[in-house]
Every structure is written in structure tokens, then in C-alpha cells.
Amino acid sequence: MVPLDWYIGLSAVIFVIGVVGFIIRRNILIMLMSVELMLNSVNISLVAFSHYLQDLRGQIFVFFIITVAAAEAAIGLAILVALFKNKAAVHTDEITEMKG
Amino acid sequence: MLPNLFFGYFAIVMVVLSLLIITRRNPVHSVLWMLVLFFHIAGLYLFLNAEFLAAVQVILYAGAILVLFLFVIMMLNLKEEITAERFIGEWPIGVALGISIIMLVYFALSKFIQGPVGQYTIEAINKETHTKTIGRVLYTEYLFPFEIASLILLIAIVGAIVLAKKRG
Structure with missing residues (x-):
């Protein structure tokens, strides 16, 4: 039997890769994909916990996370389309309307 | 022994695929590597006796969300994208932050005690x-x-x- 720690470690590594990708990439599309990566890594750890604790709640949560991820991808990509129509820019350092 | 080897294969391939996703220059390549990653995650779900979630993973993530991403990529200017700078100037700070989060999880994991099992x-x-x-x-x-x-x-x-x- 594979130890539960290994799953949590794998999930943490993929989550961190998602975080780093979100921070260092300039392209908004890749940043959205990094968010999906983070959500998936959390799903892995939830399913692993659900299996090892013999409780189905983790898998129910994964179900809801997948729902929210689908909604998030749809809204995020719609924002990207609107942004591209108005400014023709997909790089974060070119978008400075809000003077942040 | 065999389950450990199986998990090791999945873990190594998934980490490599995640790194490929965030470093590729061409967004289409990133999306295709992500497709492979989602199939591996579905395989891991099967390994954890969650066959319904494995099916949902393939149908929803690989089938719906990635197609959405590919549709949006068609609108982008890929020729400009391939020659543009990939990372922000301060990328070493992001990598250092990532390494520090990994350390944090490692120390937290050494104190982890498994709770009571369910039904x-x-x-x-x-x-x-x-x-x-x-x-x-x-x-x-x-x-x-x-x-x-x-x-x-x-x-x-x-x-x-x-x-x-x-x-x-």
C-alpha cells in the first residue's frame, strides 16, 4: 500500500508548480491553466484522503471543485476574450488600465 | 512493491508534465501536455478506487475545459507569442516562493497524524x-x-x- 504522505507530497509539488507558473508567466492564458493545475492538485489530495480515511466526503468535494473549475474557466476565458477585443493584449505587463 | 512502482511512474510523469505546461513557449503545446496530465490524473483516480471521478475527469476536464482553452488560443496571435518573452523579469522571486512553500508543506507533513476512518x-x-x-x-x-x-x-x-x- 502506497503511503498517504506520498500523495500529499505529489499534490503539494504540483500545486507549487501551479503557483510558480501563475506568478512567473506573462501570458494570461497560461496563468489560467496554472489555476487549473492548482485545482487539480487539490483534487488529487482530496481523493487520496477520501480513499485512506474510507470516507466519501472528499470525493464529493472533488465533484464540487470540478464544477467550480468549469465555471471559473468559462468566466476567465470570457474575460480574456473581452480583454483581447478591447486591447489586443494577452501579456500581464501590457495591461495597466487600473494603474496597479 | 508493484503499487509503489506504479505510483512512482505517475508521480514523476505528472511533475514533469506540470513543468512542461508552465514553461512551453507555444500555448497550444501547453494545452496538449495538460491533456496528457489530465489522463494521468484520471489514472491515479482509478488507482484510488474512484472510477466515477476518473470518468468525470476525462469528460469534463479533458473534454470540455481544454477544448474551451483551445478555442480561445485560436484568437491569440501565435506568431507574436512564440517570439515574445515568456517570463516576467522577477521570475527568481517566484521560484524562491515556490521552494519555500514546498519546505513549509514538508515540515507540516512530518507532524501529520491520520484521523479515524469512516464507514x-x-x-x-x-x-x-x-x-x-x-x-x-x-x-x-x-x-x-x-x-x-x-x-x-x-x-x-x-x-x-x-x-x-x-x-x-
């Missing part, structure tokens, strides 16, 4: 199939969150149409 053993789930068991829990114990999830999807549909339509 859904593999035998109990196999007796009446995984989908039926998960469906019963979802539609009784989690009925209200399920309804809220439908509302979230409705908001996503309306929001996507409002955001992406032509201003008129």
Missing part, C-alpha cells in the same frame, strides 16, 4: 458500485450544496455570454 470501506463501495454510493451521499447529505453548484453554473453561463458578446 465506506472498499468492500462496502464495491458491493453496490462506486457511482451509486457517491450518488446517494451527494443527493442526501449534500443536496443543498448540489443546488448551489447548479446556481454557480447558471451564473457562469450568463456571465460568459454577457462578457464575450459584442457591445451594442
